Amino acid sequence: MSVNSTTKPANETNITVAGAGPVGALLAIILARKGYNVNLFESRPDSRQHDIYQGKSINIALSDRGWLALEAVGIADKVRQDAIAMKKRIMHAIDGTITEQAYGKDDQAIWSVSRSGINEQLLNLAEKEASVSLHFEKRLTHVDFTTGCTSFSFDAGQKKSHIEIDADYIFGADGAFSKVRRLAQETPRFSYSQSFMPQSYIELTIPANENKSGDARFKMAKEALHIWPRKDFMLIALPNPDGTFTCTLFLNDESKNEGEHSFNSLKKRSDVITFFNDNFADAMPLLADPIDDFMAKKASPLFLVNVDPWVINNKVALIGDAAHAMVPYYGQGMNCGFEDCRELGEIIEQYKGQWHDIFPAYQKQRKINADAITELAQRNFVEMSELSGNSDFLLQKKIEAKFHQLHPELWVPLYSMVTFSPYLPYSQALAIGDEQKIIMAKIMQIANIESCWQDDFVYQKLLQLVEEQLKSKENIDV
Numbered sequence: 321m322s323v324n325s326t327t328k329p330a331n332e333t334n335i336t337v338a339g340a341g342p343v344g345a346l347l348a349i350i351l352a353r354k355g356y357n358v359n360l361f362e363s364r365p366d367s368r369q370h371d372i373y374q375g376k377s378i379n380i381a382l383s384d385r386g387w388l389a390l391e392a393v394g395i396a397d398k399v400r401q402d403a404i405a406m407k408k409r410i411m412h413a414i415d416g417t418i419t420e421q422a423y424g425k426d427d428q429a430i431w432s433v434s435r436s437g438i439n440e441q442l443l444n445l446a447e448k449e450a451s452v453s454l455h456f457e458k459r460l461t462h463v464d465f466t467t468g469c470t471s472f473s474f475d476a477g478q479k480k481s482h483i484e485i486d487a488d489y490i491f492g493a494d495g496a497f498s499k500v501r502r503l504a505q506e507t508p509r510f511s512y513s514q515s516f517m518p519q520s521y522i523e524l525t526i527p528a529n530e531n532k533s534g535d536a537r538f539k540m541a542k543e544a545l546h547i548w549p550r551k552d553f554m555l556i557a558l559p560n561p562d563g564t565f566t567c568t569l570f571l572n573d574e575s576k577n578e579g580e581h582s583f584n585s586l587k588k589r590s591d592v593i594t595f596f597n598d599n600f601a602d603a604m605p606l607l608a609d610p611i612d613d614f615m616a617k618k619a620s621p622l623f624l625v626n627v628d629p630w631v632i633n634n635k636v637a638l639i640g641d642a643a644h645a646m647v648p649y650y651g652q653g654m655n656c657g658f659e660d661c662r663e664l665g666e667i668i669e670q671y672k673g674q675w676h677d678i679f680p681a682y683q684k685q686r687k688i689n690a691d692a693i694t695e696l697a698q699r700n701f702v703e704m705s706e707l708s709g710n711s712d713f714l715l716q717k718k719i720e721a722k723f724h725q726l727h728p729e730l731w732v733p734l735y736s737m738v739t740f741s742p743y744l745p746y747s748q749a750l751a752i753g754d755e756q757k758i759i760m761a762k763i764m765q766i767a768n769i770e771s772c773w774q775d776d777f778v779y780q781k782l783l784q785l786v787e788e789q790l791k792s793k794e795n796i797d798v
Contacts, residue, residue: 330355339494528563537563
């Protein structure tokens, strides 16, 4: 058994990280800079030399929580060079009407970044750390949750070979299909659940304008996330630096009622053509071979996991999607994983490298917040696919934005709390957002709100309701 590393200095402490995706690579950098020796293992080939992201979303939305973690390791500016700011949503109605909604203030945006690009930059940075060793095409086969020993298999010519790695601690950063997590299910009192969403997704493409340069390469507004909301399904598009857009179609696997569309019901080419022409007529001239793509691609499922505990025997811990895989509707999956890494680094400092204190604090601090953003992500499908094109919903957002301008200390919209308030825990954002929802329901019941929403009495009423809510909370606290 490994010596209890509470008695070891950092430079004599060995940590195995399983999974060299963006979260695993960032974690390795942070641990190395705390002085630890890190073995970073990946079952797939090196993403800098091979395309390992087939079947996964090409783009990810990076927001302030993610940027804060990248800034902590000094790579944010480099990543930003290849990122595109998306300052607003643009909603495309079924009749072609376009409406817009700013994500926040003028200088606030979420950023479209390449999943493979950010992974490669983090791997390059990890490789420069003297105490990080990278190992690719090594498949995890066994974890000893008592000793910290792991086994990996790999191809050695015509036969399989195995290596064993002794470590003081292990992190499972191996994603939504985590092998570390699967092996942890064999340990006592480990709770795990996996829930599939009704929707799956495929990716489509809007190519760049040929023979154009600069912003003219883009066939739609560049600094926006485009949404075609259709209630039970939707199409979204994120811009790429080369002028293309990566589009994702979210659609139910099975039809809920007869006549409704689903991946399973759209098998005939003629039905697929009708589906796209009826629902995405304005996107059809922009998309590259959407019918052929739809017919050829297998839809990828969307699911979320719930795990408890994240830490086993104060020896092995889960992090990122391995601990909290969530649906992508809030664009916070990788942001949350990066936040796991950054806050773990702070906890290591707080407890001065004493891992018997670090691990419990990590789980306590991160799990409640991962649970909160997982819940918000599920809810956000309705906002994106249905409410984002609803006039009452858009009006409510305008009222909230104006009240925020009048009283920024009293009201920050939920989206801004999640996306642009990186030091506010997700759990607090969820709780405050639920309170705001109750208050705004009362405001939206004001007679003729659509015509009087800019009048002073609306904001006086809103201020009164907020102050009453704050007073009731103070009484409860007392």
